[in-house]
Amino acid sequence: MTAGQTLFVLVGALVLEATFGYPDWLYQRIGHPVSWIGRLISFLDQRLNRESDSTQARRRAGMVALLIIVAVPGVIAWLVEDILDHHVIGPVVVALFASTLIASRSLYDHVGAVARALDQYGLQDAREAVGRIVGRNPQTLDEHGVARAAIESLAENASDGIVAPVFWFAILGLPGFVAYKAINTADSMIGHRTPRHEAFGWASARLDDLVNLPASRLTALLLAVAAMVTPGASTAGALEAVSRDASKHRSPNAGWPESAIAGALGLKLNGPKVYGEVRVEDAYMGDGRRDATADDIRAALRLTATAWGIMVATLLFLAIILQD
Structure with a gap:
């Protein structure tokens, strides 16, 4: 495919995913492409990650596993794209498959469910809803903490x-x-820092940090631009929070979208949190309110929806230019 065709296919995939998501009936029948990759990862983890090996041996095994994890799906995708490139319906098929690996619909649904739970069902249901999208212990969160966690997850997963x-x-x-x-x-x-995966998952965690560097910065930029046309949001606040706080986050990437959304909405996100029974100290993103609510979750969803609309419009504009 040409560059223009690639972008048209990408726009199609984004529209398909936002409209239909990934149907439950299809998941029940064949699973999901990510679950297929997950089976390969689990197999390699069981076979190559031996607790009797030294730290260095487990790190090397993790590198080998990562090479297989990336190469096998990547080569299959290359072969599929090459075959479909010679068929009229090839771009449609690629767009359909690509739509399964984008997560905007499910992300919005899960984050929106937290806001509904806070409004309609109470704190415990809200904790259960946010527990589906965050790794921290939701039982340690009050209503404001649940709302902040949902917004932070929205920003990072965006x-x-x-x-x-x-x-x-x-x-x-x-x-x-x-x-x-x-x-x-x-x-x-x-990629977690646990006794089992500290060494074996080291390469996966480092490579994930690297490949997410461009997108985290682009996401912060999109959110700042979206704030220009989103009622109640501040572009200046987003840019100020990013410049001041993004680099303070434990993650080299998560701080960018989190600080952007915090600054845009006048919130103070992140900070200390509990994973399991372990308290993790982290920097704050933004210098606004800590008392986030369900309304703030909905405001964050509006801001991100506007950002994705700007992204799709930009991709479509570039596709038209490159197609000519």
């Missing part, structure tokens, strides 16, 4: 689940898109 795959599809086509999802899935499964 980068990892939407902007990053879009970026790599635009740059490297379907193979780059699939390879990115494989890296991101590996990080989510074995």
Whole structure:
């Protein structure tokens, strides 16, 4: 495909995913591409990650596993794209498949469910709803903490689940898109600093940080631009928070969208949190209110929806220019 065709396919994938998501009936029948990659990761984790090995041996095994995790789906995607490139309906098929690896619909649904739970069902239901999208212990959160956690998850996953795959599809086509999802899935499964995965998942965590660098900055920029046309949001606040706070975050990437959304909405996000029974100290993003509410979750959803609209419009504009 030409560069213009690639961007048209990408726009189609974004529209399809935002409209239909990934149907439950299809998931029940065949699973999901990420779950297929997850099975490969689990298999390699069981076979190569031996607790009797030294730290260095487990780190090397993790590098080998990561190479397989990225290469196998990436090569399959390259072959599929090459075959479909010779068929009239090829771009449609690629767009349909690519739509399964973008997460805007599910992200909005899950974050919106937290706001509804806070409004209609009470704190415990809200904790259960936010527990589906965050890794921290939701039982330690009050209502404001639940709202902040939902907004933080929205910001971070907007980068990892939407902007990053879009970026790599635009740059490297379907193979780059699939390879990115494989890296991101590996990080989510074995990239944790636990006794089992501290060494084995080291390479996956580092590579995930690297491939998300461009998207995290782009997401912050999109949110700042979106704030110009979103009632109640501040572009100046977003840019100020990013310049002051983004680099203070434990993650080299999460701080960018989190600080942007915090500054845009006048909130103070992140800070100390509890994972399991472990308290983790982290810097604050933004210098506004800590008493976030369900209304703030909805404001964050409006801001991100505007940002994605700007992204799609930009991609469509570039596709038209490059097609000529």
